[in-house]
Amino acid sequence: MADSKHPDTSLKQPKIETRSRLGGVDIDRPAMQYDYTNFYFGAGEDSFALLDPFDAWWSEAEPEGYYQYESPLQSAPTTRVDVLDKKTGQVRAGLINFASYNYLGLSYREEVKEAIKAAVDVYGGGASGSPILSGTTALHKELSEEVARFKLKEGALIFPTGYSANVGTIAGLMRSGDLIVADQWAHASIVDGMILSKATSRFFRHNNVEDLERKLSGFNGKKLVVVEGVYSMDGDMPPLRDIVAVAKKHGARVMIDEAHSAFVFGDNGRGVVEELDLEEEVDIHLGTFSKSLGGQGGYTAGSLKLINYLRGFSRSRFFSCALAPTVAAGILAALRLAKTEPQLRTRLWDNVRFMKAKLDEDGVPTGVSASQVIPIMVRDDARIFEMGEAIFRAGVFINPVKYPAVPKHKSRFRMSISAAHTHEDLEQGATLIAGVLRDFGVCQ
Ligand SMILES: Cc1ncc(COP(=O)(O)O)c(C=O)c1O
Structure with missing residues (x-):
């Protein structure tokens, strides 16, 4: 019901019934003229002001097939x-x-399914606690130790998702007054970690080392450079050797998100850092279990000092339930397959x-x-x-x-x-x- 406090926002709905010509193409499905951009900012004081216009578009766009997401799979994600x-x-x-x-192709391998079934019998469903309280099981401990060994690092921390690994690692380490410089195509979870950290955030042009140098120059204080091993939307890789060199020159630490490259790049699957022989030069090694291992969760690996510090300051891990033990069991099995095959x-x-x-x-x-x-x-x-x-x-x-x-x-x-x-x-x-x-x- 419209009132003075909550006006009838349907009056502000965009007109989407018209046929039009866009770029010479005859548009007979007007919903295609709009996307999320049109509903991001709006006038009005009600926080719900954009819901009605969005709903007007959505109720046309969704059935017409302009939201081709969340189509439920009825089978395992095989080929x-x-x-x-x-x-x-x-x-x-x-x-x-x-x-x-x-x-x-690991998520549906028999070895993975068997490990998950065995964990159900011991641990049941969820972890029922934050990893720092009651949520760490023997399986979680085994997983973090095995990830650290696999990555040839002193320690590793397990997060509930790759997203929270980025958010918790970046915001766990960097503070207001520090500087974070990330590639312009950095994943949303890197960007959100930067925002949460309240550090000064800059982005350098994709894979452009000169621009990275410009963005690092003239800043006094703690600095972190964040790149990905394989960029998730283009599938390309960073010029990591040059990036590391510039970062070191400016006293910046380097973090790499190997969500799409861990377990597949490098002779042993240790990622782009192994492929390029930069395992020691990069300071923070992050990855997900949701991609090549077909599971769920994320990790940060590095020195024991880094891991123990993040254990105390990564809020996305600290204040969130641990991975389900069944998931940890599946990842462990998948990791062993990735290592031995x-x-x-x-x-x-x-x-x-x-x-x-x-x-x-x-x-x-x-x-x-x-x-x-x-x-x-x-x-x-x-x-x-x-x-x-x-x-x-x-x-x-x-x-x-x-x-x-x-x-x-x-x-x-x-x-x-x-x-x-x-x-x-x-x-x-x-x-x-x-x-x-x-x-x-x-x-x-
Ligand atoms: C580069 C990158 N980092 C982090 C994530 C988040 O990982 P997860 O889906 O495991 O939360 C993704 C997910 O697509 C990603 O592409």
């Missing part, structure tokens, strides 16, 4: 998945899956080479990826969901990514390649995607 089609209510079975992070990495990189060659052959624009994360750059913010729907109907499960996850006019499909894909999966998937993109004029 073929069964997914509920939200439009028809039917389950689409056997879609070729390029949407899951399971880079080594280097052939998984060999197969992954063979698959990546195979897929890139196939996509190139089909004229699919793949951007600058140097990893198993391959963006398909369609750059058409208005039509990406239409393309997404067509790809889904063609038999492929892959997520469209648009603003705010990537900049405007940089819309893409983010493809994750797994060691578990067969060449047949890859070939078929690429052919189906290329067929749809050809219909949309994205490739020849």
Whole structure:
């Protein structure tokens, strides 16, 4: 009910019923003219002022297929998945899956499932406590020790998610008056950690070492540089050696988030730092268990002094329930497989080479990826969901990514390649995607 305090905001709803022409394309689905940008700031004093206009758009956009997210999977995230089609209510079975992070195909391995089942019998469901209180089980202790050994570091701290590992590590260490400089494409969890720390935050142009140097110059005080091992939306890597050199020159510590590169890069899977022989030069090594290990959670590894300090000051860990013991058991099993089966990495990189060659052959624009994360750059913010729907109907499960996850006019499909894909999966998937993109004029 509208009153003077809570005005009827429906009066402010944007007009979205009109047909229009955008960039010469006949738009017969007006919902595509709007996205989250239109509903971020608004006039009015009621905190709920944007809910009605958003709902007006959402109730049109969602059923029309402009929110192609949260489609429930009905199966494990293997290379073929069964997914509920939200439009028809039917389950689409056997879609070729390029949407899951399971880079080594570990989440559904028998060894992992058995470890989880065994942990259920001992520990039941959740940890029922913060890790510093009652939430640390023998499994958590074993996991942190095994991660530290694996990363050749003195210690490691386990967090409930990779997101909270970034937030807790950055805000746990840096304070108001300090300086944090991160790559402009740093993940949201890095950015949120920077904001929470209240330190001065600067961003350098993506992978641009000269700009990093400019951003570090002239600052007196504690400094931290944060980069990723593999950037999650482009699949490219940082010029880490040069970044470390500039950081050291300016007395800055270096942190790397290896969410997408730990367990897959380097002969032993220790990440981009192993691949580039910079394991000692980087001060803080962060990663997630949700990507290559197919589990959940995050870690920070480094010197014992760093880990013990963060144990006391990482609020996202301190004030949050520990990982479920079952999850810890699954990750431990997956980590052991990642360590003892280097052939998984060999197969992954063979698959990546195979897929890139196939996509190139089909004229699919793949951007600058140097990893198993391959963006398909369609750059058409208005039509990406239409393309997404067509790809889904063609038999492929892959997520469209648009603003705010990537900049405007940089819309893409983010493809994750797994060691578990067969060449047949890859070939078929690429052919189906290329067929749809050809219909949309994205490739020849
Ligand atoms: C670079 C990067 N860091 C951190 C995270 C957060 O990890 P998690 O999903 O395990 O919370 C992600 C997730 O996508 C990521 O891409």
